[in-house]
Amino acid sequence: LSIIDTANTIDYSNGEIKGESLINATKYLKELPNIFEDQQSFENTDPNKIIYEVQAFLPVKEGLEGGLFFGKTIIYPGKIGDEYFMTKGHFHEKPDRGEFYWGIQGEGILLLMDKNRNTWAEKMYPGSLHYINGHIAHRTINIGESILSFGACWPSDAGHNYQEIMDNGFSARLKEIKGKPQLIPVR
Template sequence: MNDLLIQPFQLAWATGALSHGPLIRKTTLLGDLSAIFTDGDATQLFPDRPAYAVDMFDTPGGEGELYVGVTHLYPGKVGDEYFMTRGHFHQRREQGEVYFGLQGEGLLLMQNQQGQAWTEPVFAGSVHIIPGYTAHRLINTGSQTLSALAVWPSTAGHDYTSLPHGFALRVIEKAGKVRIMAVKHG
């Protein structure tokens, strides 16, 4: 009977720490994100400072398989913009994703292919269904690490180049408050 009992991967819900499985960690530095901030030059003041890390279980990919990972987005700002992830569409546009807020506070910015953009608050216990054909980005508006669990099809892929002007909304701090601003591309 013991040969049939396989221990599952584990997640510490309070911190987003993954364990009991093979892990991959990717860290993104501020210097890697100069193109996404309005004041991209400011990212060069601390280019080696981590902006966020993604931990994921190293599981087989392929049609019908799922990836599971946690994004840990650190607190901070570049100019008046909060730290954010690069943001992306999926290469296979029809593929959706689910985010679960674990700790911290922030926003999930989403934008469809027609350019309509909206945000949802992310906090411990929040659940976010990201539809297919929708770009998405996490933004940390709090003072502690924002961690979100993500589950997505392993065949989805990431497309970081299909938003040549970026998202239609920016999240900034103005007079000590979180502000969501429309961006005019032109």
């Protein structure tokens, strides 16, 4: 019998995960066409600007049923036109797989949309806790002047369906209007 230390740790101050079975992804502006509405501002901004970074602890194989993944996303502060830096957003490939998000640093908005394209949003802040039902598309947006960081936990067989959002977007856009974030219906 032995008592061992875990291979992985979390830094609660910023959500950083350390240890084994980690993946890191950096999302540059150039990888995010069709996300922001203002094409002119998109083209006038450095394509190599980092918009967000994802880190995830994948203790089991992607696609395995019954496992869990644990991640952290940071979104840098900034805007393209009047839209704040945000993630691509997605439905899960297996539509009944839910997810938890929790705010760690900064100020954000979790944009949610169901299959009928009804969109709503939740405030994210250090300590906010969000249950994202399966079937619900999710995108995160940094509305603050510092880094937004949040944690996530989701089933290892959830997968990502980016196509739907790439093609049709969300039915509302979060814009800064007179210095305040406002949800604007699309069309």
